[in-house]
Amino acid sequence: MLPLGTLITFSDEQAMLLETATGFCRERSPIAAVRAQLGTEHGFDRALWTEMVGLGWSGLAVPERFGGSGLSLAAAATIAEPMGRHLLATPFAGTQVFTQALLAGGSAEQQAQWLPRICEGAIGTVALFERDGDWDLARIETVARREGESVRMSGATGLVCDAAVADGLLVSVAFDGAPALALLSACDLPRDRLRRETVIDETRRSYRLDLDGVVVAASSLITGEAARAALRAIRDGSLLLACAEAAGGIAGALDLTVEYLNLRSAFGRKIGSFQALKHTCAEILVGLERSRSHVCHAASLIDAGEDAEVALSMAKAEAGDSFVFAGDRAVQFHGGFGFTYECDAQLYLRRALWLQYAFGDAAHHRRRLADLLLTTG
Numbered sequence: 001m002l003p004l005g006t007l008i009t010f011s012d013e014q015a016m017l018l019e020t021a022t023g024f025c026r027e028r029s030p031i032a033a034v035r036a037q038l039g040t041e042h043g044f045d046r047a048l049w050t051e052m053v054g055l056g057w058s059g060l061a062v063p064e065r066f067g068g069s070g071l072s073l074a075a076a077a078t079i080a081e082p083m084g085r086h087l088l089a090t091p092f093a094g095t096q097v098f099t100q101a102l103l104a105g106g107s108a109e110q111q112a113q114w115l116p117r118i119c120e121g122a123i124g125t126v127a128l129f130e131r132d133g134d135w136d137l138a139r140i141e142t143v144a145r146r147e148g149e150s151v152r153m154s155g156a157t158g159l160v161c162d163a164a165v166a167d168g169l170l171v172s173v174a175f176d177g178a179p180a181l182a183l184l185s186a187c188d189l190p191r192d193r194l195r196r197e198t199v200i201d202e203t204r205r206s207y208r209l210d211l212d213g214v215v216v217a218a219s220s221l222i223t224g225e226a227a228r229a230a231l232r233a234i235r236d237g238s239l240l241l242a243c244a245e246a247a248g249g250i251a252g253a254l255d256l257t258v259e260y261l262n263l264r265s266a267f268g269r270k271i272g273s274f275q276a277l278k279h280t281c282a283e284i285l286v287g288l289e290r291s292r293s294h295v296c297h298a299a300s301l302i303d304a305g306e307d308a309e310v311a312l313s314m315a316k317a318e319a320g321d322s323f324v325f326a327g328d329r330a331v332q333f334h335g336g337f338g339f340t341y342e343c344d345a346q347l348y349l350r351r352a353l354w355l356q357y358a359f360g361d362a363a364h365h366r367r368r369l370a371d372l373l374l375t376t377g
Contacts, residue, residue: 008293009300013071014078020055021079029088031344034203037089042165043205044089050121058095059119063103066115073100073237074299077244081295084248085255087347089203091123091162093241098124100237101170101181105222105230110183114168122167126234127157127209135360137172137179137231142211144173144182144221151175151218153182153211163194163207170222171211172231181222181230188216201354203347238359239312240298246319246355247291253326253348254284257333264335271333280329287322294318310372313365320356327352 028048037043052058060075062068069075076096083092099118102111118124130141142155153173163169169184189209197206222230258281261272271277294315301308327349331338334345356362 008296009303010296014075017060017075017078018082021057022082022085024051024055025082025086025088029083029086031087031347034087034089034347035344038202042162043203044091048088049090049123052090052092053119053121056119057092058121059115061096061099061103062115062119066111067119068115072303073240074303076237077240077295077299080241080244081248081251081292084245084351085252087203087249087252087351091125091165093238093245094125094161094166095123096241097126097234097237098168098170100233101126101230102183104233105181105226105228106183107219107222107226109219110222114183117167123162123165124168124170125160125162125166126238127160127163127169127171128234129159130155130157135364137235138228140172140174140179142171142173144175144180146175146218147215149218150215151182151221153214153216155212156208156210158197158206158208159199160207160209162205163189163209164191164196164205169209170230170234171209173221175221175223178223178227179231180227182216183220183222184214184216188220189214199354201350203351204354235359236302236308236312239316240295240302240308242355242358243291243295243298243312243315243319246323246352247288247295249323249348249351249355250284250288250291250319250326253323253330253345253352254281254288256345256348257281257284257326257330260334277333280333284322284326284329287318287325291315291319291322310369313368313372316360317362317365317369320352321362323352324349324356 056069057079059068060071061073064070095118102114128137142153142157144151144153167186171182171184173180173182193210195208197208199206261277262270264271298308298311298315301311330345331349334343337343338345
């Protein structure tokens with residue numbers, strides 16, 4: 001249940017981060033730069049990632065003893081919103097989720113090995129989803145079997161973002177019949193085991209990983225309660241950052257739409273003066289404010305160390321559907337031009353459709369809310 005006494009908070013550090021990130025994304029990720037990355041191999045600008053690392057964003061939620069800023073995941077969500085607003089594509093979200101998993105369940109040795117590297121710009125990602133799997137991260141078909149001091153894996157995972165550039169990967173596996181995670185370095189996974197997938201959002205780089213026969217040291221495994229804690233951290237971090245990105249995307253789609261409505265004329269009037277279009281823009285704005293409120297509430301719960309599962313499911317259902325609505329109307333309001341590849345509105349719709357299903361769509365999360373909130377007599 002929702003902790004009724006937990007208030008929505010927004011710290012001075014978050015306010016400064018939001019101001020900095022908004023200016024950075026506006027300047028460094030104009031739509032022309034976004035389009036320039038669509039045809040590149042990795043889909044993001046390495047120099048831009050280096051700038052973000054220099055700002056301390058990669059180590060934002062890493063404790064100070066490892067060289068990070070010692071802030072929480074709520075601070076990372078503050079940065080994710082303007083990234084979504086300006087369609088900035090980087091490995092930021094995957095790296096933050098990788099970090100949260102290690103903080104929640106990694107051994108002291110694993111944390112000491114990887115967290116300082118994350119602060120210095122190393123890229124992390126997670127590999128969780130299987131061909132016939134669902135959004136329950138505890139249902140795993142990929143298997144790891146012990147062979148002496150090593151473990152051999154068999155299976156495959158898909159929808160692994162930025163796998164080709166990741167320095168570290170956390171792969172969900174079943175070990176001795178229970179959920180576990182295998183921590184892999186880039187050198188543990190041959191390049192020919194990665195196959196790029198075709199996905200709706202062309203700003204993403206998603207891969208399928210063939211794990212048959214891949215061998216890693218037994219010390220790379222995270223098992224037992226530590227694995228369950230890490231999987232919960234992955235779920236919570238992924239949902240929070242996806243919702244924050246979607247909220248930013250709604251704002252970006254609305255900006256684009258309003259700009260066009262104030263530009264195009266029909267019947268001697270700017271089309272933005274037509275009441276039907278005004279009402280729809282108001283609906284988009286309401287969806288944006290609802291989504292932001294849900295994201296801020298979930299972030300506040302996580303920041304306070306409270307269980308945020310209910311708040312995150314609420315945020316995902318709201319932000320996912322609201323972003324798709326905003327992206328769809330942005331395309332529609334651009335008329336025939338909106339259905340062409342040259343129209344920037346379709347970039348927002350593609351991002352919305354990707355985020356709508358990431359870690360469960362609205363129907364999935366409403367079913368989860370029914371289980372969590374409703375009781376039978």
